[in-house]
Amino acid sequence: MKLGIPRFGIYSSILKSFLESLGIEVIMPTKISRDMIKLGVANSAAMVCYPYKVTLGQELWALEQGATDLIMYDSCGICRMKHYHQIQELTLKELGYNFTMHVFTRKNILKMIGRLGHTSRFQAYRRLKKMYSEVRAIEERTYPVLPARPLKIGVVGEIYTILENDINFDIIRKLQRLGANVHVSLTITDYLNESTERGGKEDIKEAKKLLSQELGGHGFQSIANTIYYGKNNYDGVIHVMPLSCMPESTVEPLVDYVAAKYGIALYRFEIDESAFEVGFDTRLSTFCSMLKRRKLAKGG
Amino acid sequence: MAEYYLGLDIGSVSIKLALLEGDTLTAKAYLKNQGLIPTIQQGLRQMPQVKISGIGVTGSGANFISSLVGGDHVDSEVIAHLVASLKQYPDARTIMDVGGEDSKLMLVNNGVLTDFQMNKVCGAGSGAMLETIASRLGYKIEDVGRIALESKEQLALPAKCGIFMQSEVVSQLNKGRPLSDILMGVCRAMVTNYLMLAKGKKLVEPVIFQGAVAKNQAVARAFEEALGCPVIIPEYPEFAGAVGIALLTEEQMNGRKTNFRGDAILAPEYLIEVKECPDPCPNECELTLLLYQGKLLAVFGSKCGRWENANALDHL
Numbered sequence: 001m002k003l004g005i006p007r008f009g010i011y012s013s014i015l016k017s018f019l020e021s022l023g024i025e026v027i028m029p030t031k032i033s034r035d036m037i038k039l040g041v042a043n044s045a046a047m048v049c050y051p052y053k054v055t056l057g058q059e060l061w062a063l064e065q066g067a068t069d070l071i072m073y074d075s076c077g078i079c080r081m082k083h084y085h086q087i088q089e090l091t092l093k094e095l096g097y098n099f100t101m102h103v104f105t106r107k108n109i110l111k112m113i114g115r116l117g118h119t120s121r122f123q124a125y126r127r128l129k130k131m132y133s134e135v136r137a138i139e140e141r142t143y144p145v146l147p148a149r150p151l152k153i154g155v156v157g158e159i160y161t162i163l164e165n166d167i168n169f170d171i172i173r174k175l176q177r178l179g180a181n182v183h184v185s186l187t188i189t190d191y192l193n194e195s196t197e198r199g200g201k202e203d204i205k206e207a208k209k210l211l212s213q214e215l216g217g218h219g220f221q222s223i224a225n226t227i228y229y230g231k232n233n234y235d236g237v238i239h240v241m242p243l244s245c246m247p248e249s250t251v252e253p254l255v256d257y258v259a260a261k262y263g264i265a266l267y268r269f270e271i272d273e274s275a276f277e278v279g280f281d282t283r284l285s286t287f288c289s290m291l292k293r294r295k296l297a298k299g300g
Numbered sequence: 301m302a303e304y305y306l307g308l309d310i311g312s313v314s315i316k317l318a319l320l321e322g323d324t325l326t327a328k329a330y331l332k333n334q335g336l337i338p339t340i341q342q343g344l345r346q347m348p349q350v351k352i353s354g355i356g357v358t359g360s361g362a363n364f365i366s367s368l369v370g371g372d373h374v375d376s377e378v379i380a381h382l383v384a385s386l387k388q389y390p391d392a393r394t395i396m397d398v399g400g401e402d403s404k405l406m407l408v409n410n411g412v413l414t415d416f417q418m419n420k421v422c423g424a425g426s427g428a429m430l431e432t433i434a435s436r437l438g439y440k441i442e443d444v445g446r447i448a449l450e451s452k453e454q455l456a457l458p459a460k461c462g463i464f465m466q467s468e469v470v471s472q473l474n475k476g477r478p479l480s481d482i483l484m485g486v487c488r489a490m491v492t493n494y495l496m497l498a499k500g501k502k503l504v505e506p507v508i509f510q511g512a513v514a515k516n517q518a519v520a521r522a523f524e525e526a527l528g529c530p531v532i533i534p535e536y537p538e539f540a541g542a543v544g545i546a547l548l549t550e551e552q553m554n555g556r557k558t559n560f561r562g563d564a565i566l567a568p569e570y571l572i573e574v575k576e577c578p579d580p581c582p583n584e585c586e587l588t589l590l591l592y593q594g595k596l597l598a599v600f601g602s603k604c605g606r607w608e609n610a611n612a613l614d615h616l
Binding site for chain 1: 360361375376377378379410411412413414415416418420421500582583584603
């Protein structure tokens with residue numbers, strides 16, 4: 001079996017070596033290239049969201065490299081990402097590829113690993129635990145809090161776009177270079193622990209008042225975490241989403257409302273294949289300049 | 301002795317130079333962007349021969365130009381526009397900048413920028429829209445405002461896409477509508493497009509309107525109609541960015557010596573080259589090289605930033 005799997009930001013190499021340790025041959029790109037994105041876009045519906053196009057492009061690439069099996073991630077809740085693996089499987093089979101599609105969710109990880117790696121559930125659990133600690137370690141390394149950086153910025157939004165630095169123009173590193181300690185509201189550790197809302201019970205209650213029904217994706221978390229950042233003296237919040245993202249664009253006005261309520265600066269980036277990096281950089285550095293000037297005015 | 305600060309605003313359509321003596325604008329140049337290096341050289345030749353104490357660069361590709369001219373300070377165009385505006389109007393609450401392809405909206409409270417917005421994927425709320433229509437009709441962009449102000453009847457043109465606007469304009473012409481009404485309609489549509497930036501935001505008076513499009517009186521009137529309040533236009537609205545970055549540079553110098561390369565910039569031996577990064581790395585960056593007399597001055601465009609270090613340049 002040759003297993004093709006899309007990248008997942010800073011976790012990609014951990015995921016790859018974990019699967020390899022199970023004795024599986026893994027095909028994962030070292031970077032999501034322009035060509036892969038083009039491939040994905042060419043074979044997707046126009047208004048489907050960016051993570052779909054990007055993962056489809058990587059799957060196509062993997063199949064060309066000889067993959068016999070594919071893994072696609074599943075999101076939580078009722079976001080349309082939930083059935084992406086089905087549409088992708090259909091699309092790819094229509095293109096004439098022959099393969100087996102596996103789906104990765106929070107709930108079926110143990111089962112999946114046991115099946116793919118031909119190990120017992122207990123073995124799978126032990127290995128998974130080791131991987132968790134590696135995941136935590138890389139998160140601590142990637143998002144360090146340095147006292148020299150003057151700003152504190154929280155990032156909320158759609159999980160794949162936040163975490164995959166190849167498609168979000170490396171936003172975290174750029175913010176860090178601009179002098180910000182970045183707090184990423186959704187990490188894999190939180191996702192696996194099912195603790196994606198930061199604040200206490202009250203913050204969640206406040207967010208529930210704004211959005212009482214299940215929306216899917218991490219739309220609810222975007223509201224709750226903006227409340228948390230607002231209450232905890234963060235300088236700004238950046239809301240990252242793929243263009244046309246259902247959960248995130250639904251909560252847009254609610255996130256705006258919460259940000260205005262707590263007086264926290266907010267900037268929103270809608271990312272897709274047509275976004276261009278120079279303009280993105282200008283807006284990002286302007287946002288940081290604005291926060292620094294605001295801070296200076298408050299202090300003086 | 302008076303100190304001179306030079307501000308350079310690199311726009312997509314035009315390049316602006318502003319020379320400040322203290323806080324007053326003593327010389328200025330407005331040039332259409334026809335290739336970065338020659339245009340900047342031409343602009344610098346138009347500046348008086350004075351000793352420059354600092355030079356700042358803003359706009360698209362500011363870092364690149366900064367290493368060409370020996371810039372002392374680089375900042376985003378939003379901040380430059382803000383600083384210029386607040387210098388003249390300290391109680392400004394809303395600042396609108398409409399440029400050739402970019403449009404920006406800044407909200408200010410007590411002299412501090414609280415929110416900003418820039419156009420993201422569409423230029424139909426910027427000067428490009430007017431320019432397209434004007435050239436389609438065979439008029440100069442400078443005349444649009446004058447003609448549009450003669451409008452007698454209000455014409456409802458659909459706002460949105462600048463290309464579709466062309467066919468709308470032609471169909472209105474076919475119906476025999478006067479040109480002035482049509483052009484005023486286009487100005488209104490542009491304003492409506494621009495105000496998409498203000499979606500969900502409250503625009504508070506006083507409103508400052510700058511950028512080259514602010515020279516168009518018809519657009520100013522359309523803004524006043526749409527906002528229901530007067531808009532204030534500075535004397536030289538198109539130089540706001542250049543003035544702002546000059547002021548910021550002055551603020552940042554603190555007795556530092558300027559890096560300004562002076563007349564060396566005017567030499568003809570500058571060359572821009574585009575090359576793929578030689579390192580085998582999945583990023584596959586496209587690098588922009590700035591050469592002077594065959595020697596590498598600076599490299600831009602690498603994601604990892606390794607070529608920004610001067611010592612690394614020898615290995616390229």
